[in-house]
Amino acid sequence: MNKPIHVMSEIGPLKTVLLKRPGKEVENLTPAIMERLLFDDIPHLPVIQKEHDAFAKTLEDNGVEVLYLEKLSAEAIDAGNIKEEFIDRMLAESNIESEAVMSALKDHLMKFETQEMVDTIMAGVRKKDIAIPSNDLTTASNGEDYPFYMDPMPNLYFTRDPAASLGNGVTVNHMTYEARNRESMFIETIMKHHPRFADQGVEIWRDRNHTSHIEGGDELVLNDKVLALGISQRTSAKAIEKLAHELFDRHSNFERILAIKIPNVRAMMHLDTVFTMVDYDKFTIHPGIQKNGGEVDTYILEQGEESGKLKITHRKDLQEVLREALGVEKLDLIPCGGGDAIAAPREQWNDGSNTLAIAPGVVVTYDRNYVSNELLRQHGIKVIEIASSELSRGRGGPRCMSMPLVREDIKR
Structure with missing residues (x-):
């Protein structure tokens, strides 16, 4: 717990988180360029800032230390005395x-x-x-x-994607779309030069200099031995295999990766838009990722018998795979919108499945997803709602807007 990066689960009590307060980059969207910059609508800046400030205060009121990407980036640049170098690199990628x-x-x-x-x-x-x-x-x-x-970077308030905390290290991600590629340079700079992180034993499991792409919304830490990674619109199977080699070859604590295939559509761009962990044995899930009979193509990656080789097993019963991985007798998959033909896709579009667990059985959600929120409560989950009329316009929920840096360990 004395490490600057320590995340061994999705649900351990959240101690430190990285956010980005929406700024002028959001106001610099226009109808002509918003699709290019991966937006479907233009948020109202004063209101989205008010909602984001309330989100940050909700976390702080629950004992979470909130750090800001924009502030850490400036501090890192000054600490490393790299202002001109940083500008040159940013311009080179623009x-x-x-x-x-x-x-x-x-x-x-x-x-x-x-x-x-x-x-x-x-x-x-x-x-x-x-x-x-x-x-x-x-x-x-x-x-x-x-x-x-x-170009502006309006997606920056979704700090989950440019990097992900895995154990005592991070992936600094090569992102899929050009509109977001520069974002991970801020994380890279922080990890290399900020006194809080530089030379503090933070493992860089994967840097941003790759051709295959991966994004943090597809990276879930189920426990200290098992990861779930989404094969999605934004994360390739090749990137998952390369990350598995790094984690296994470098003797990380992770022993198994569940690669879960989800539809390649914008509405389900990341695994965490359709599937999040809310308690030891409970998950939200969007029914749209399941085939008839509840099947989901899942590939289990483990260290092979030969050095440098992966053992890959294909399974289709996601519930059974999760039960085995977590060591629980029963598993509760809570359907977004109750599985209703109207409520489920509507609330999934507004990130009804994108919950941020701040402790086992305690989640932060958008208030607009009232059907999903009530269902979570019926399943014994404490739900803390935040206003979301403008935040939701970017197609990301509380998990998307937060990069956990430190969580307390939990018992498996």
Whole structure:
């Protein structure tokens, strides 16, 4: 528990969490670019900030230390004295073809104090904010009606995805869509340079320099021996196999990975949008991931008999696989929206299955998913609801908005 990263379960009492308060990057969405930036709607900034502040206070009121991505990033850059290096790397990954634009952006960002520089990068840089020579041909062909030289990062308030805490280490993720690829650079910088994490024994199980993609919404820590990883729209089977090799070859505490195949659609982009753990023997589940008879394709990955080889077993009874992995006699799968033909897909769209456990049997959920919330209570779960009219527009719930850094251990 004295380590800066320590997560051995999904349900252990949450002690420290990483959030990102929505900022100008959300307000910089427009109807023309929101699909490109993976949004279906445009949140109202003052209200989404109010809702997010209430979410953070809910966590703090329950004994959780809340850290902020934007603040840690600035502190890490200053601690490592890497401001110019960080800007250069960020610009290199921002798809800027014009050398004139690149130079002007660097000059623009270098003039800010570090925190304002970080906030500006996150918010995006508009064309009107910097002057470019009128004879620059690359600029002239860059779409006069497109407002940005550097795109905003409105998905940043979903801190779950760019990285994931697994045991005493993290995966720093190569993300699927270009709109989110730069996000994990902030986590990488924090782990390398922030005094709280750098040289503190944090294992980097996987860095962001991979071609295969994985995202934190698909990474669930069932207990100190077993992970569940989603094969999904955002996480590839290849990435899961590579992570399994790293964890097994480097003698992590994890001995088994359950790779769970879910539909490759936006409404179910990550495993945690359809499946989360809420107690020792209880899970939320969206019925839409189950085939007739309740089947879900699940692949069990374990260390093979030969060094460097994986043993992979295909199973279809997810409930039985989970029971065996957790060592429980019975398992309670609580259907989102009660499995109703209307309520289930409606509440799943608004992340009714995306719960954040802050202790065994205690979860934070969106208030709008009242059918699922009442069903959780009927199954003995304490439900803490938060307002969600604007937060939910980004298609992510309380688990999506939080990256646990430290949880207390639980007994298996």
